[in-house]
Amino acid sequence: xxxxxxxxxxxxxxxxxxxxxxxxxxxxxxxxxxxxxxxxxxxxxxxxxxxxxxxxxxxxxxxxxxxxxxxxxxxxxxxxxxxxxxxxxxxxxxxxxxxxxxxxxxxxxxxxxxxxxxxxxxxxxxxxxxxxxxxxxxxxxxxxxxxxxxxxxxxxxxxxxxxxxxxxxxxxxxxxxxxxxxxxxxxxxxxxxxxxxxxxxxxxxxxxxxxxxxxxxxxxxxxxxxxxxxxxxxxxxxxxxxxxxxxxxxxxxxxxxxxxxxxxxxxxxxxxxxxxxxxxxxxxxxxxxxxxxxxxxxxxxxxxxxxxxxxxxxxxxxxxxxxxxxxxxxxxxxxxxxxxxxxxxxxxxxxxxxxxxxxxxxxxxxxxxxxxxxxxxxxxxxxxxxxxxxxxxxxxxxxxxxxxxxxxxxxxxxxxxxxxxxxxxxxxxxxxxxxxxxxxxxxxxxxxxxxxxxxxxxxxxxxxxxxxxxxxxxxxxxxxxxxxxxxxxxxxxxxxxxxxxxxxxxxxxxxxxxxxxxxxxxxxxxxxxxxxxxxxxxxxxxxxxxxxxxxxxxxxxxxxxxxxxxxxxxxxxxxxxxxxxxxxxxxxxxxxxxxxxxxxxxxxxxxxxxxxxxxxxxxxxxxxxxxxxxxxxxxxxxxxxxxxxxxxxxxxxxxxxxxxxxxxxxxxxxxxxxxxxxxxxxxxxxxxxxxxxxxxxxxxxxxxxxxxxxxxxxxxxxxxxxxxxxxxxxxxxxxxxxxxxxxxxxxxxxxxxxxxxxxxxxxxxxxxxxxxxxx
Amino acid sequence: xxxxxxxxxxxxxxxxxxxxxxxxxxxxxxxxxxxxxxxxxxxxxxxxxxxxxxxxxxxxxxxxxxxxxxxxxxxxxxxxxxxxxxxxxxxxxxxxxxxxxxxxxxxxxxxxx
Numbered sequence: 001x002x003x004x005x006x007x008x009x010x011x012x013x014x015x016x017x018x019x020x021x022x023x024x025x026x027x028x029x030x031x032x033x034x035x036x037x038x039x040x041x042x043x044x045x046x047x048x049x050x051x052x053x054x055x056x057x058x059x060x061x062x063x064x065x066x067x068x069x070x071x072x073x074x075x076x077x078x079x080x081x082x083x084x085x086x087x088x089x090x091x092x093x094x095x096x097x098x099x100x101x102x103x104x105x106x107x108x109x110x111x112x113x114x115x116x117x118x119x120x121x122x123x124x125x126x127x128x129x130x131x132x133x134x135x136x137x138x139x140x141x142x143x144x145x146x147x148x149x150x151x152x153x154x155x156x157x158x159x160x161x162x163x164x165x166x167x168x169x170x171x172x173x174x175x176x177x178x179x180x181x182x183x184x185x186x187x188x189x190x191x192x193x194x195x196x197x198x199x200x201x202x203x204x205x206x207x208x209x210x211x212x213x214x215x216x217x218x219x220x221x222x223x224x225x226x227x228x229x230x231x232x233x234x235x236x237x238x239x240x241x242x243x244x245x246x247x248x249x250x251x252x253x254x255x256x257x258x259x260x261x262x263x264x265x266x267x268x269x270x271x272x273x274x275x276x277x278x279x280x281x282x283x284x285x286x287x288x289x290x291x292x293x294x295x296x297x298x299x300x301x302x303x304x305x306x307x308x309x310x311x312x313x314x315x316x317x318x319x320x321x322x323x324x325x326x327x328x329x330x331x332x333x334x335x336x337x338x339x340x341x342x343x344x345x346x347x348x349x350x351x352x353x354x355x356x357x358x359x360x361x362x363x364x365x366x367x368x369x370x371x372x373x374x375x376x377x378x379x380x381x382x383x384x385x386x387x388x389x390x391x392x393x394x395x396x397x398x399x400x401x402x403x404x405x406x407x408x409x410x411x412x413x414x415x416x417x418x419x420x421x422x423x424x425x426x427x428x429x430x431x432x433x434x435x436x437x438x439x440x441x442x443x444x445x446x447x448x449x450x451x452x453x454x455x456x457x458x459x460x461x462x463x464x465x466x467x468x469x470x471x472x473x474x475x476x477x478x479x480x481x482x483x484x485x486x487x488x489x490x491x492x493x494x495x496x497x498x499x500x501x502x503x504x505x506x507x508x509x510x511x512x513x514x515x516x517x518x519x520x521x522x523x524x525x526x527x528x529x530x531x532x533x534x535x536x537x538x539x540x541x542x543x544x545x546x547x548x549x550x551x552x553x554x555x556x557x558x559x560x561x562x563x564x565x566x567x568x569x570x571x572x573x574x575x576x577x578x579x580x581x582x583x584x585x586x587x588x589x590x591x592x593x594x595x596x597x598x599x600x601x602x603x604x605x606x607x608x609x610x611x612x613x614x615x616x617x618x619x620x621x622x623x624x625x626x627x628x629x630x631x632x633x634x635x636x637x638x639x640x641x642x643x644x645x646x647x648x649x650x651x652x653x654x655x656x657x658x659x660x661x662x663x664x665x666x667x668x669x670x671x672x673x674x675x676x677x678x679x680x681x682x683x684x685x686x687x688x689x690x691x692x693x694x695x696x697x698x699x700x701x702x703x704x705x706x707x708x709x710x711x712x713x714x715x716x717x718x719x720x721x722x723x724x725x726x727x728x729x730x731x732x733x734x735x736x737x738x739x740x741x742x743x744x745x746x747x748x749x750x751x752x753x754x755x756x757x758x759x760x761x762x763x764x765x766x767x768x769x770x771x772x773x774x775x
Numbered sequence: 776x777x778x779x780x781x782x783x784x785x786x787x788x789x790x791x792x793x794x795x796x797x798x799x800x801x802x803x804x805x806x807x808x809x810x811x812x813x814x815x816x817x818x819x820x821x822x823x824x825x826x827x828x829x830x831x832x833x834x835x836x837x838x839x840x841x842x843x844x845x846x847x848x849x850x851x852x853x854x855x856x857x858x859x860x861x862x863x864x865x866x867x868x869x870x871x872x873x874x875x876x877x878x879x880x881x882x883x884x885x886x887x888x
Contacts (some may be wrong), residue, residue, distance in 0.1 A: 681861030
């Protein structure tokens with residue numbers, strides 16, 4: 001619970017910061033959009049009617065276009081309201097007649113001023129008399145410029161070009177504007193007002209984008225290309241070398257394609273349709289162009305997902321993998337998504353804070369997301385954000401690849417941090433122009449995402465990235481004066497809140513993280529069949545003896561599993577309440593394998609249950625069990641046992657080790673991992689007296705976030721094809737990688753690590769893992 | 776070589792598959808009247824719980840008749856397995872055969888029980 005208090009505080013701080021900074025630093029403030037796409041269409045139908053074209057029944061489509069020069073000029077001449085007519089963002093409307101009566105193209109500023117109206121493919125009739133044509137042109141000037149029309153002076157009449165007449169009017173103050181009207185067949189067919197800006201606007205624009213352009217070019221070639229090539233190599237190498245289950249990658253690809261299709265259909269719906277109407281190109285041609293872009297993007301995602309699956313550290317991937325499996329509603333995944341969402345607002349606010357600081361020489365680049373505003377459904381468009389390729393590449397593939405292949409920890413950190421900062425500098429929104437500003441944004445974002453990755457996992461990072469992007473889009477909409485856009489933005493943010501609520505519900509009430517079972521052994525002959533049936537019954541009976549789910553113990557999470565290498569095994573674990581109220585946790589391993597081991601396993605289990613009823617003293621309990629096991633077993637059979645007693649109130653942990661593998665104790669706070677090597681001989685080897693003399697009780701004080709991992713030697717001695725053992729070092733690393741995750745995720749991370757280490761080889765010994773994580 | 780000492784040198788993997796073989800070898804030595812055994816683990820790369828069981832099955836019998844098993848020369852990995860189980864409290868563990876021979880001279884049966 002304490003953990004969630006921290007995440008909630010981060011979320012609250014993020015929301016407060018975002019609410020303060022967005023109206024001050026979000027570039028969308030400059031847009032001042034009074035009309036959404038639909039209203040812009042209405043406006044263009046009105047103006048068309050005024051020019052004598054009835055557009056009822058005409059198909060309309062709209063997109064947005066940006067003009068950086070207009071934006072820059074208006075921003076630097078706040079004293080000149082006339083400059084605002086040429087907004088940095090314009091709605092472009094295309095209206096198409098159902099029959100062959102041509103097309104209308106209209107440009108409307110965000111304030112609703114018509115800057116361009118043009119009719120092509122109009123029906124021709126008799127030529128117009130020049131005087132009447134001039135009157136029509138002057139009328140068009142009035143229509144577009146209103147009371148400002150009087151300031152315009154005729155500058156040139158282009159003599160009739162065939163049948164049409166073009167008239168130009170200009171004014172030079174306060175800014176250079178030019179109005180041009182074309183009259184043909186007795187009607188106005190074109191009316192357009194444009195501004196010409198001083199040369200220094202272009203120069204300033206080029207100059208200020210110099211560094212960010214260099215960075216984007218460099219990152220594009222240096223990091224994106226090299227990184228993708230490396231990832232593709234790793235994925236192919238891994239896929240060829242091992243017989244891999246591509247299940248995760250396939251599911252991930254399918255989801256990406258589906259997601260891409262939503263994005264693409266939304267985009268096709270207005271942007272590409274505008275293009276096909278405006279330029280009279282075939283929608284099919286645009287369709288393939290759009291699909292190609294999506295295919296490349298998805299291919300990139302799939303390569304990175306595959307490489308991530310190949311080299312990723314299992315505990316960091318387990319929840320992401322589970323999301324692409326049947327058991328999507330599991331608690332750890334819910335926790336990761338929720339924590340990611342709670343970090344989203346702060347991540348969205350960080351680059352805005354940098355932008356708000358106005359570091360020396362820095363300005364926003366003014367690259368605006370026009371498609372968001374005029375989309376048919378701006379709320380949907382705001383949510384339509386793909387998985388961030390930079391985050392997947394950095395933390396899915398990059399961190400794991402470097403962790404695996406670069407031995408020096410410092411070097412690996414540097415190799416991840418440098419491209420990480422550069423990559424996130426280019427991805428930061430708003431995009432700033434001065435190196436000091438964009439590098440600071442990149443560094444802050446990298447640190448934040450890296451912290452989330454270390455404390456949680458990849459799913460949390462991707463959720464946080466998605467949430468931050470949606471918040472960026474949503475706040476851009478909410479900052480507009482048009483009420484419909486504001487409500488679209490609010491809807492997008494509400495949707496985020498609903499998602500976070502669902503994640504919270506899953507985190508609270510969801511299922512356990514599933515353990516992937518190997519395939520059932522194939523039955524070969526009928527004679528064997530009945531024997532196998534007996535064994536499978538024995539397997540079930542034995543699995544029933546182990547607790548099906550760990551008890552609910554306050555202040556910690558517990559998770560346990562036992563996988564016998566054969567049908568029946570000699571490993572056991574149990575959670576038993578001691579008379580003094582503490583909880584005992586025991587993991588044992590009978591020597592040998594198969595049926596004999598299984599029989600002794602049941603004996604030991606029963607002895608433990610019996611002895612813990614009368615005593616809370618671990619030395620006493622284990623001593624008694626030893627006497628019985630010693631008396632009851634063959635000489636060569638013994639049982640090893642690690643047993644602890646946990647006090648949920650004081651977080652004290654007493655433990656004894658009777659010849660068993662030492663418990664792993666992970667302390668994230670001082671970043672220490674140790675093996676609890678209390679002395680003690682295995683059970684059933686020596687008589688009571690010598691046994692009790694060998695045994696020592698150790699006592700630890702646990703703190704919040706600590707993890708204890710009990711396991712059997714089947715984990716550490718799991719051997720791969722190269723005859724290497726999984727070993728304690730890998731086990732400890734797997735536990736470290738799961739810092740911040742609950743017990744289930746730690747356990748699954750360890751088992752996944754062993755499975756990957758074994759690389760298809762069946763485990764030779766029973767594997768038991770029991771994890772306790774202090775909340 | 777001191778009189779009556781027998782050296783057994785299991786090599787490679789001593790696990791559930793190979794333990795019966797090793798068990799037979801020890802049995803044959805005991806039947807032949809050899810009671811003072813030295814198990815030279817130098818060539819041992821891996822030992823499982825079944826392998827460890829072989830050491831224990833004969834210990835009592837040998838010690839009752841004035842014999843012992845002394846273990847020598849395990850690699851660090853194998854030694855770790857012995858240590859986890861608590862073998863050093865039960866068996867004499869020595870660095871090499873020479874040390875084991877010397878140990879037999881000083882103390883034929885490890886005390887304790």
